Amino acid sequence: MPVTASVAAYFMLAIFVGLLFAIYLFSKQHSKQKNTLSKRVLLGLVLGSAFGLLLQFLFAEQPQVINQVLSWVALVGKGYVGLLKMLIMPLVFIFMIAAVVKLEQQGSLGKISFISISILLFTTALSALVAIAVTYGFDLNINGLIAGTREAAQISTLQNKAANVADLSVPQMLLSFIPQNPFADLSNLRSSSIIAVVIFGVLVGIAARKVMLEQAELAEPIRNGVNALQAIVMSLVKMVIALTPYGVAGLMANVIAQSSGSDIVNLLAFIVASYVAIFLMFIVHGALLSLAGVSPTAYFKKIWPVLTFAFSSRSSAATIPLNINVQVNQLKVPSAIANLSASFGATIGQNGCAGIYPAMLAMMVAPSVGIDPMTFEFIASLVGIVVISSFGIAGVGGGATFAALVVLPTMGLPIEIVALLISIEPLIDMARTALNVSGAMTSGVITSKLMQPSQQEKNLESALKQQPLFANKEA
Secondary structure, rough: HHHHHHHHHHHHHHHHHHHHHHHHHHHHHHOOOOOOHHHHEEEEHHHHHHHHHHHHHOOOOOOOHHHHHHHHHHHHHHHHHHHHHHHHHHHHHHHHHHHOOHHHOOOOOOHHHHHHHHHHHHHHHHHHHHHHHHHOOOOOOOOOOOOHHHHHHHHHHHHHHHHHHHHHHHHHHHHHHOOOOOHHHHHHOOOHHHHHHHHHHHHHHHHHHEEEEHHHHHHHHHHHHHHHHHHHHHHHHHHHHHOOHHHHHHHHHHHHHHOHHHHHHHOHHHHHHHHHHHHHHHHHHHHHHHEEEEEEEHHHHHHHHHHHHHHOOOOOOOOOOHHHHHHHHOOOOOHHHHHHHHHHHHHOOHHHHHHHHHHHHHHHHHHHHOOOOOOHHHHHHHHHHHHHHHHHHHOOOOOOOHHHHHHHHHHHOOHHHHHHOOHHHHHHHHHHHHHHEEEEEEEEHHHHHHHOHHHHHHHHHHHHHOOHHHHHHHH
């Protein structure tokens, strides 16, 4: 690399370090204010995006400079994502044990799981309907989509993946949830590891409760031990979350610097339609929360940092620690419900990736094979398959691409469109991931509302606490 290119790269890195220092100064000056994390995350997003645009503008003809700068910027962005991924399995495992050990405080775990998953699947069905309406409204089709070199190279790879997905039966998908090797799942070596760890944590919690009932002298040590582990993990989560503004700055700089303006212009209609559908689903989330007695404005204000990170990282799984933290501390969702909704929402019923994306592609492709996509039979079949596949995507690796590879062949539609849209995938995937996470948090908040005891039950509990016998038992 020429000396001038190296000097340019180091100069840009110095600017990036200066931006990080500006975030640090802003954080220090506003540390005592409310909602400071939201403001710091927004600052990180703006500064990171501006830095990415500056890289593109100054070095469009020198990609080696951009690559060298981004290799160092990745230490901040990808390093932060790595720290969050480090937290996922310990957080899920310990919180599930704690949820079962403290079950009398949280209600029925089975009921919580059923309600959470039902809400996730219901919102996924709604997202498919929204996608169908938006695709029809924008009159989107595959006419004019020409496979370039990059897209054509993807088609054979996608066809191989589609064959693997087609071979996966429902029983095989369910078997993949069983934690046959808990150590492998705690290492996140399988696509279904999160669900497997949830199940393993529940089983360990059940075993702990049995010991507490059978050996009364161990009840208090077990309870104290679980509380201590929970406190340690949450302290670690807070340490990592404090780095969110810097991580977002690094991630956005990378995304913007590597985006292709020509690809975006060529497929602008699909991008706009996708964002419209995603925006409408955010409105649906707000409407559902309003029906549950929750202020949509307050909800979105509190979850803004989580959505920002999901947008920039494109990872629902990596967002789990932030998701749980905000649900518990900001939205006042019980920890058991928050943990289940966040964990399930990362792998089941993803509104954006498993709902909107495959439904839009199916609507676009159907006319090319002589199918009228606006018939009741087609729409009903599409929504049903989208909902079912959104539950099974966890067993094959997850993500919008796999969701499309399940839905399109099942509907008898070609999969080439997935490759044709590969160039703009990152740009749309950011908003889809944010919607996935909002769906998970919406599920947690609504489940929490549905699980709240009635006023009559609260009065009865208050009366019981005033009884001396009850006090002695607690003591």
